[in-house]
Amino acid sequence: MRIIEKLKSSVFHDYYSKQSFLFQIGLRLFQTGILFLAAAPVIAFFLLLVSSIFGGLIREENYFSDKYNFAFVLVTLLMLLNCLFLTFNTGKAYSPEASNIWIGLSNWIPFFWCFWGFQTFLKSYKLRLQAAKILIFGSLPVLVSGFCQYFLKIYGPYKFFNSLIVWYQRPLGDDNGVTGIFNNQNYAGAWLSIILPLCLLFLIKKNRTKITSLFILFNSLSFMYMIVLTSSRGAILSIFTSIFLITKSLRNKVYILLSLFSIPFILNLIPLFSINLQSKIYNFLPFELIKKASITKFSSLDFFPRIEIWSKSFNLIKSNLITGYGAGSFKDLYSLSEGRFGDIQHSHNIFLEIAINHGLPSSLLIFMMMIFITIICWIKNSNKDLHTSFNIDIEMMKFNNAWIISFIVFFIIHIFDITYFDGRISTLAWILLSGMRSIIRENSVSKKID
Numbered sequence: 001m002r003i004i005e006k007l008k009s010s011v012f013h014d015y016y017s018k019q020s021f022l023f024q025i026g027l028r029l030f031q032t033g034i035l036f037l038a039a040a041p042v043i044a045f046f047l048l049l050v051s052s053i054f055g056g057l058i059r060e061e062n063y064f065s066d067k068y069n070f071a072f073v074l075v076t077l078l079m080l081l082n083c084l085f086l087t088f089n090t091g092k093a094y095s096p097e098a099s100n101i102w103i104g105l106s107n108w109i110p111f112f113w114c115f116w117g118f119q120t121f122l123k124s125y126k127l128r129l130q131a132a133k134i135l136i137f138g139s140l141p142v143l144v145s146g147f148c149q150y151f152l153k154i155y156g157p158y159k160f161f162n163s164l165i166v167w168y169q170r171p172l173g174d175d176n177g178v179t180g181i182f183n184n185q186n187y188a189g190a191w192l193s194i195i196l197p198l199c200l201l202f203l204i205k206k207n208r209t210k211i212t213s214l215f216i217l218f219n220s221l222s223f224m225y226m227i228v229l230t231s232s233r234g235a236i237l238s239i240f241t242s243i244f245l246i247t248k249s250l251r252n253k254v255y256i257l258l259s260l261f262s263i264p265f266i267l268n269l270i271p272l273f274s275i276n277l278q279s280k281i282y283n284f285l286p287f288e289l290i291k292k293a294s295i296t297k298f299s300s301l302d303f304f305p306r307i308e309i310w311s312k313s314f315n316l317i318k319s320n321l322i323t324g325y326g327a328g329s330f331k332d333l334y335s336l337s338e339g340r341f342g343d344i345q346h347s348h349n350i351f352l353e354i355a356i357n358h359g360l361p362s363s364l365l366i367f368m369m370m371i372f373i374t375i376i377c378w379i380k381n382s383n384k385d386l387h388t389s390f391n392i393d394i395e396m397m398k399f400n401n402a403w404i405i406s407f408i409v410f411f412i413i414h415i416f417d418i419t420y421f422d423g424r425i426s427t428l429a430w431i432l433l434s435g436m437r438s439i440i441r442e443n444s445v446s447k448k449i450d
Helices: 002-036 041-057 067-088 098-107 109-121 125-138 140-151 185-204 210-230 233-246 250-268 275-284 287-292 295-299 305-319 330-336 350-358 360-381 384-389 394-416 423-443
Strands: 158-160 165-167
Touching: 002 041, 002 109, 002 125, 041 109, 041 165, 041 423, 067 098, 067 109, 067 350, 067 360, 098 109, 109 423, 125 140, 125 185, 125 394, 125 423, 140 185, 140 210, 185 210, 185 233, 185 394, 185 423, 210 233, 233 250, 233 394, 305 330, 305 350, 330 350, 350 360, 350 394, 360 394, 360 423, 394 423
Parallel strands: none
Antiparallel strands: 158 165
């Protein structure tokens, strides 16, 4: 009997040692991937995909044992069936490129697996805290390139490894915001604004040395200032969204709202200043931002192209509810519908875009799952009785809150614009969503909710 027990013990020891070894490899790949995500996305995508495979395979649970995956499995089947239908149904008035239809699946289906695989490396507060620090540190190239672009007039593009990695840093005209290493100012603004709540969390954390506190303050202010330099309205709005949601005091929330509404009026006063003062202000604020805040632009109907774009989008969706038209089809469809605003690449709302590309059922399922995970995660993390019963650190609760706010910022940005199709933004979003699922599991007590 002792021999049998020793053999069993040896087998179990070898199994868990192997699992631990694979976990450590996967974790290093995952953390290295998020470190390079902003600056070297191709390398990061490879590392993160491999890490998700490790993360999924070493989990004791089966993929289908988690009901949070069911919606994504159903979306996968719907998207595949829609692609087959659109590929072979050539009798329609509009037929998109077959290659685009299938390539468009890469924006979604791999992430449904990554959602599962990433959870292994975000399953605890400590792991999520490490991931947040790495994401902030990995964003330094975005800040440095942006400041060099704006103040030092250092322009790209800079290409590495036979153009495998490209840092754009486009030359700035009078009407352009900072892009940094990104291809577009809205992408840069979205990246920074999604990570900003995590920066603010570290900013308000207590019991730090003065040097550390000053560094964190400088880093947070750099994030906010770089967001302003992008002149992306959605990203700038996210600064106030993040501060508003993180702030607990009602009085401070009122101050934040008043500051937000006062900004356009303050910016509109700049042309009344002396020429010397104007030039000094323009050295620190992009002219594009001043122009966007113009009262005349607010009063112009041309300031609201999204209303017309969304109207066209709803009409397109009504005409083809189930299958959609295929990935990347909106540009051509908008042009065929005689849209007023010229070369429009997308519908400026991620869920309208999914419905147009892949059908309304797929869009609703993704939308409802994102909303559901966010709400359940927020409720569980805010459950004071739960935290008291299990003696959960209040710092952990605050950090989880900032993590959720980061995803909320992503969600809000994508109601008015789409930066998701930059792979860095989409990958970041699914990392956050995976972390939220881990928060739910970590804080879960009632099996009825989890």
